[in-house]
Amino acid sequence: MVDTILDQFTEAIRQAISRRRPVRIRGSGSKDFYGGASQGEVLDTTAYRGVIDYAPEELVITARAGTPLAEIEAALAVNGQMLPFEPPHFGPRATLGGCVAAGLSGPRRASLGAVRDFVLGIQMMDGKADPLRFGGQVMKNVAGYDVSRLMAGSLGTLGLILEVSLKVLPRPKDEATLQFECDEVLALQKMNRWAGAPLPISATCYHDQVLTLRLSGAKAAVQAAHAKLGGQALVAGEEFWRGIREQSANFFRSSAPLWRLSLPSTAVLDLPGKQLIEWGGALRWVFTEAEPEVVRAAAEQLHGQATLFRGATKPQSVFHPLPKPLMAVHRRIKHAFDPHGIFNLGRMYADF
Amino acid sequence: MKSDRLIKRLREILPADSVLTEPEDLKPYESDGLTAYRKLPMLTVIPETEAQVQQILRACHAAGVPVVARGSGTGLSGGALPLENGVLLSLAKLSRILHVDPLGRTARVQPGVRNLAISEAAAPHQLYYAPDPSSQIICSIGGNVAENSGGVHCLKYGLTVNNILALRVVTIEGDILELGSTALDSAGYDLLALMTGSEGMLGVITEVTVKLLPKPERAQVLMAGFDDIEKAGAAVAAIISAGIIPAGLEMMDKLAIQAAEDFVHAGYPLEAEAILLCELDGTNEEVSEEIKRVHAILQSSGATSLRTANDEAERLKFWAGRKAAFPAVGRLAPDYYCMDGTIPRKRLGEVLARIREYSQHYGLRVANVFHAGDGNLHPLILYDANKPGELARVEAFGAKVLELSVEVGGTITGEHGVGVEKIDQMCVQFQPKELTLFHALKAAWDEQGLLNPGKAVPTLHRCAEYGAMHVHQGQVKFPGIPRF
Numbered sequence: 029m030v031d032t033i034l035d036q037f038t039e040a041i042r043q044a045i046s047r048r049r050p051v052r053i054r055g056s057g058s059k060d061f062y063g064g065a066s067q068g069e070v071l072d073t074t075a076y077r078g079v080i081d082y083a084p085e086e087l088v089i090t091a092r093a094g095t096p097l098a099e100i101e102a103a104l105a106v107n108g109q110m111l112p113f114e115p116p117h118f119g120p121r122a123t124l125g126g127c128v129a130a131g132l133s134g135p136r137r138a139s140l141g142a143v144r145d146f147v148l149g150i151q152m153m154d155g156k157a158d159p160l161r162f163g164g165q166v167m168k169n170v171a172g173y174d175v176s177r178l179m180a181g182s183l184g185t186l187g188l189i190l191e192v193s194l195k196v197l198p199r200p201k202d203e204a205t206l207q208f209e210c211d212e213v214l215a216l217q218k219m220n221r222w223a224g225a226p227l228p229i230s231a232t233c234y235h236d237q238v239l240t241l242r243l244s245g246a247k248a249a250v251q252a253a254h255a256k257l258g259g260q261a262l263v264a265g266e267e268f269w270r271g272i273r274e275q276s277a278n279f280f281r282s283s284a285p286l287w288r289l290s291l292p293s294t295a296v297l298d299l300p301g302k303q304l305i306e307w308g309g310a311l312r313w314v315f316t317e318a319e320p321e322v323v324r325a326a327a328e329q330l331h332g333q334a335t336l337f338r339g340a341t342k343p344q345s346v347f348h349p350l351p352k353p354l355m356a357v358h359r360r361i362k363h364a365f366d367p368h369g370i371f372n373l374g375r376m377y378a379d380f
Numbered sequence: 381m382k383s384d385r386l387i388k389r390l391r392e393i394l395p396a397d398s399v400l401t402e403p404e405d406l407k408p409y410e411s412d413g414l415t416a417y418r419k420l421p422m423l424t425v426i427p428e429t430e431a432q433v434q435q436i437l438r439a440c441h442a443a444g445v446p447v448v449a450r451g452s453g454t455g456l457s458g459g460a461l462p463l464e465n466g467v468l469l470s471l472a473k474l475s476r477i478l479h480v481d482p483l484g485r486t487a488r489v490q491p492g493v494r495n496l497a498i499s500e501a502a503a504p505h506q507l508y509y510a511p512d513p514s515s516q517i518i519c520s521i522g523g524n525v526a527e528n529s530g531g532v533h534c535l536k537y538g539l540t541v542n543n544i545l546a547l548r549v550v551t552i553e554g555d556i557l558e559l560g561s562t563a564l565d566s567a568g569y570d571l572l573a574l575m576t577g578s579e580g581m582l583g584v585i586t587e588v589t590v591k592l593l594p595k596p597e598r599a600q601v602l603m604a605g606f607d608d609i610e611k612a613g614a615a616v617a618a619i620i621s622a623g624i625i626p627a628g629l630e631m632m633d634k635l636a637i638q639a640a641e642d643f644v645h646a647g648y649p650l651e652a653e654a655i656l657l658c659e660l661d662g663t664n665e666e667v668s669e670e671i672k673r674v675h676a677i678l679q680s681s682g683a684t685s686l687r688t689a690n691d692e693a694e695r696l697k698f699w700a701g702r703k704a705a706f707p708a709v710g711r712l713a714p715d716y717y718c719m720d721g722t723i724p725r726k727r728l729g730e731v732l733a734r735i736r737e738y739s740q741h742y743g744l745r746v747a748n749v750f751h752a753g754d755g756n757l758h759p760l761i762l763y764d765a766n767k768p769g770e771l772a773r774v775e776a777f778g779a780k781v782l783e784l785s786v787e788v789g790g791t792i793t794g795e796h797g798v799g800v801e802k803i804d805q806m807c808v809q810f811q812p813k814e815l816t817l818f819h820a821l822k823a824a825w826d827e828q829g830l831l832n833p834g835k836a837v838p839t840l841h842r843c844a845e846y847g848a849m850h851v852h853q854g855q856v857k858f859p860g861i862p863r864f
Binding site: 083085171217228351 | 539791
């Protein structure tokens with residue numbers, strides 16, 4: 029069964045090469061909105077699913093790319109563990125492969141790390157339909173170039189992800205969500221100052237004069253930090269963070285283009301429109317009708333970058349343009365993996 | 381001669397005393413921490429600025445001369461071994477800490493800055509740089525990035541790749557690339573990850589921005605002795621299954637315990653077959669709670685002795701034995717060879733049993749030091765280089781251990797890198813098509829193959845020879861590279 033699916037993938041890639049027609053790698057399609065519009069026939073990964081190996085005491089899970097994230101998270105939850113980067117699903121059937129390819133992380137990113145920090149190994153098919161394996165199921169591994177991490181966030185432009193091994197972590201024993209009223213400048217200051225102190229902060233969010241933060245850890249540690257920081261406890265904390273992660277919170281109800289700005293955490297951003305801050309200040313969500321050039325210039329001025337995350341009309345590139353020498357390296361890397369240029373054309377930049 | 385023209389060009393770029401060509405001046409650069417491999421470079425250059433690095437690389441590119449970059453030269457796999465027809469590029473003089481941002485918790489430093497110097501610069505702000513390879517007093521951050529160095533706190537705090545934010549890299553063509561940023565996410569491919577651990581094969585690092593973490597409020601260590609190393613392994617699994625991620629979790633076997641105790645008198649139980657050191661850090665409350673839980677787990681796992689360090693002095697004493705394990709073992713025999721495989725922890729018992737078998741087969745003693753939390757095993761094979769035949773046996777033994785690591789689902793190198801040392805075992809870990817992709821990736825950065833050529837990734841030809849030789853192991857000398 030599994031072999032049959034692999035044969036189908038091989039065949040689809042070979043066909044694409046011989047017909048010179050690109051393929052569009054797709055899991056459930058929950059992140060179809062993200063990135064440039066890619067061309068080609070859909071290569072559906074959802075049938076290639078299932079957890080292959082999970083040893084809770086090793087803190088490692090290995091699963092096929094089409095495995096629903098929900099299935100993986102449920103398996104981990106049974107053993108009191110979690111995906112540390114708290115990925116957004118953006119749909120009920122979001123897959124592991126899509127999660128790694130999109131490289132999007134959730135609220136815990138600033139404290140524990142991103143998808144790429146937890147990818148240990150990958151099995152993939154390159155643009156010649158050759159199955160390749162990089163990394164493994166161990167945490168320390170410096171043999172060969174780190175291709176597994178390179179695949180995180182590559183949006184399927186380098187190859188078809190077949191299998192992923194991830195490092196997982198125990199769920200915190202206790203969590204609490206606190207809220208503080210303050211202005212943006214003070215909120216940024218607080219988030220940065222607290223992140224530099226030994227406090228068990230696992231998520232932050234600022235919007236509309238309210239700073240919300242989550243504490244995670246041993247019960248006594250959460251209680252002590254709560255006592256030290258003060259603030260109003262929010263009972264529906266879990267729901268709050270889910271709303272931020274999945275963008276179902278009220279803030280995200282808007283028809284304006286949604287920009288995602290990655291900035292140094294202390295930067296103060298000046299753009300028209302409404303803003304929500306996450307990751308201790310390092311991530312800003314902005315709904316704005318401002319021209320793409322204006323948004324990008326604002327980000328660059330602060331040594332950051334801007335991505336058009338959701339928007340009806342897409343500019344030439346939804347991702348921040350790269351300097352010329354860097355773009356040249358990107359093109360050559362793309363060519364090394366996908367010499368015939370068949371994977372997800374246009375998803376990242378105009379020609380790849 | 382082309383080398384004369386290159387030297388003339390380099391002397392235009394650099395002051396005269398920064399271009400070394402005399403054998404006695406080149407001698408200090410003949411090897412890195414893997415001293416069994418030595419070679420004098422054609423010449424050594426010691427730039428002081430990024431602009432000079434750029435010009436040097438352009439000159440070498442134009443002349444078609446290979447370049448080997450070097451930090452402090454503490455690497456253990458021969459990654460910085462010079463080439464006799466190549467330039468050795470020392471980054472030791474790019475040693476300034478450019479900026480520490482206490483609020484944003486980052487430090488921007490030049491590649492020659494020592495690992496520990498970063499934490500020292502951050503200390504007034506109660507911050508530190510987490511990765512702590514054992515050579516942290518002298519090893520450079522540029523070298524740490526090139527090797528993706530680890531340390532004893534990897535399970536909780538990650539490797540170098542998880543603790544850096546941005547790099548400035550000069551390509552062999554002299555272009556400057558900025559990879560990553562002080563923001564967390566960057567557009568495009570994660571070239572920051574690709575560059576980390578690339579062993580100087582893709583570009584030369586001229587600036588590193590690292591993440592700084594708040595110093596934990598408290599750290600405390602427990603030491604448990606076991607009469608059976610498998611019980612110690614089971615205790616590790618039990619701690620992690622209980623949802624505890626220790627800051628450090630180290631295991632030593634009997635020979636290592638005895639050597640360390642004899643050397644530094646750390647208070648280790650000499651009768652134990654294995655000891656576990658388990659350090660917990662975090663807020664005061666967190667540590668108190670977890671110490672209690674770990675204590676109970678160790679007890680129920682059959683620990684024959686169990687002590688919690690009472691104060692900072694005792695904590696450091698417990699660690700002193702572990703940190704001195706390599707030199708301590710070094711006192712047991714004229715020479716020792718340090719291995720660096722990583723294995724899935726659940727296979728520990730089986731792997732140690734096989735190592736014991738090999739040890740008997742080859743007639744060589746082994747002490748095992750194990751980063752138990754992350755599965756990184758350092759068997760130290762004891763030998764005497766002056767005894768005829770012992771070298772060949774050590775080589776064969778070492779190769780067996782690395783191949784065993786791959787067989788049980790691990791890797792040939794957890795933190796020391798491939799360099800020249802483990803290049804043949806790469807043929808065991810990777811298939812030809814994977815190695816071909818590695819070569820294509822290198823060519824994407826360095827088409828002519830001028831940056832650290834011959835390291836880290838073997839040619840398919842070499843693997844074919846290794847595979848053939850493998851059949852007749854012990855009878856044929858490996859060609860191509862000198863062996864100790």
